Amino acid sequence: VPAIELAGVEKTYGRTAAVRGVDLAVAPGEFFSLLGPSGCGKTTVLRMVAGLEEPSAGEVRLDGRGVNGIPAERRDVNMVFQSYALFPHMSVFDNVAFGLRRRGAGRAEVRARVGEMLEMVDLAGRERRRPVELSGGQQQRVALARALVNRPRALLLDEPLGALDLRLRQAMQDELKRLQRDVGVTFVYVTHDQGEALTMSDRMAVMNEGRVEQVGTPRDVYERP
Ligand code: ADP
Ligand code: ADP
Numbered sequence: 426v427p428a429i430e431l432a433g434v435e436k437t438y439g440r441t442a443a444v445r446g447v448d449l450a451v452a453p454g455e456f457f458s459l460l461g462p463s464g465c466g467k468t469t470v471l472r473m474v475a476g477l478e479e480p481s482a483g484e485v486r487l488d489g490r491g492v493n494g495i496p497a498e499r500r501d502v503n504m505v506f507q508s509y510a511l512f513p514h515m516s517v518f519d520n521v522a523f524g525l526r527r528r529g530a531g532r533a534e535v536r537a538r539v540g541e542m543l544e545m546v547d548l549a550g551r552e553r554r555r556p557v558e559l560s561g562g563q564q565q566r567v568a569l570a571r572a573l574v575n576r577p578r579a580l581l582l583d584e585p586l587g588a589l590d591l592r593l594r595q596a597m598q599d600e601l602k603r604l605q606r607d608v609g610v611t612f613v614y615v616t617h618d619q620g621e622a623l624t625m626s627d628r629m630a631v632m633n634e635g636r637v638e639q640v641g642t643p644r645d646v647y648e649r650p
Contacts, residue, residue, distance in 0.1 A: 426489040428453040428579055428611040429474055433483035436469050443469040445635035446483070453578075456605050456612045458622040461632035467615045468507070470632075471581045474613060475504040487579070498527075503572040504581040510568075511556040517543070517567055518552040524575045542570035545600060547593065561588035569597065573604070579611040580604075586621070598625060623647065 427450035436444040444466040451457045459467045472478045473485050476492045485492045487502060503524075511520050521539045530538070543549050546566035556564055565588045572580060582601075586594045602625065604610045616622050622629050623643045630640040639646050 427451055427486070428455070428488060429457075429613065430486040430489075431470070431474070431483065432486070434470075434473060434480045434485060435482040436466075436473060436478065437481045442635050444473070444480075447632075447635075447637050449630060449637060449640065451611060451613060454605065454609045454611055456602070456614065456625055456627045458614045458616060458626040458629040459632060460616065460619065460622050460629055461638075463617075465632040466635045467632055468583055471504060471583055471613060471615060474579075475502055475581055476500055477504070501577050502579040502581060503575065503577040505568050505572045505583065505585045507583040507587070511564055511571070513556050515555075516552060517548065517554050517556075517559070520556070520567055521570045521574055523571060528575065538574055539570075542574050545573075546570045547596070562590065562593060565589060566593070566597070576608065577610070579613070581613045583615045584617065585614075586616075601625070 429451040431447050431449045434444055434447045447470065459470060461467055469478065473480055474492065476495070476497065479493055487495065487500060492500065512523065518539055521542055522535050525535050525538055543552065546569055548563060548566055551559070551563070556567070559567065565585065569585060586597050589597060598621070601612065605612060614625065626643055628640065628642055629646055630637045631646060632638065
């Protein structure tokens with residue numbers, strides 16, 4: 426059973442057809458990228474996989490079950506948005522701790538897990554800062570830590586490394602691949618960066634105007650004449 430499956434999925438907003446009949450299957454533990462020009466429907470696909478939007482037609486399934494029938498707190502899929510909306514009134518620590526506390530984690534666990542996550546994204550020592558006091562790249566890393574802290578089975582990332590400098594981008598790429606390898610997280614990764622998609626992905630889909638035009642391994646996609 427695929428971890429994530431789209432079957433005949435369409436999404437229209439008024440007269441805009443954002444997604445026009447997409448079929449995709451992402452295997453458990455796979456690193457799957459979505460590529461394509463701005464406006465081709467990548468974010469809309471992610472939002473439907475996260476259950477934030479309902480398809481106008483077709484179905485999205487997680488482990489074989491229709492996503493819109495699974496209660497939000499049990500979907501076990503976290504999404505990091507392009508505009509990494511942090512809670513502005515909360516400290517870095519509280520932003521990252523949010524999902525753990527909502528699940529009733531105890532203080533010791535919260536402290537340990539948040540510490541581990543902030544270490545991972547190179548923000549140890551910034552626990553008390555507010556989002557406005559951080560650079561864009563730092564905020565982006567808080568958003569990643571917040572999405573990872575619950576150890577979700579699947580992570581949906583919408584251009585998550587765009588605001589990072591080269592060194593941090595490389596470090597975060599390594600960290601995401603480590604999570605795939607060691608923890609078995611399934612990734613759907615939206616990027617404009619072909620080099621990034623090439624090095625990170627097991628498979629990728631190239632979208633254009635709401636449709637998937639190519640799908641396969643990076644070799645399949647880049648070596649096709
Ligand atoms: P991108 O760089 O992915 O093209 P956009 O700025 O187009 O980002 O879209 C960001 C978000 O704004 C989308 O995920 C979508 O939910 C929303 N959005 C995009 N276009 C419209 C629109 N025409 N009307 C309302 N909301 C929109
Ligand atoms: P991408 O992520 O590939 O840039 P999007 O999924 O954000 O593309 O958008 C696909 C199309 O749907 C665009 O034409 C966008 O303007 C439109 N769109 C996205 N979200 C909305 C929305 N909430 N309302 C109206 N139009 C939208």
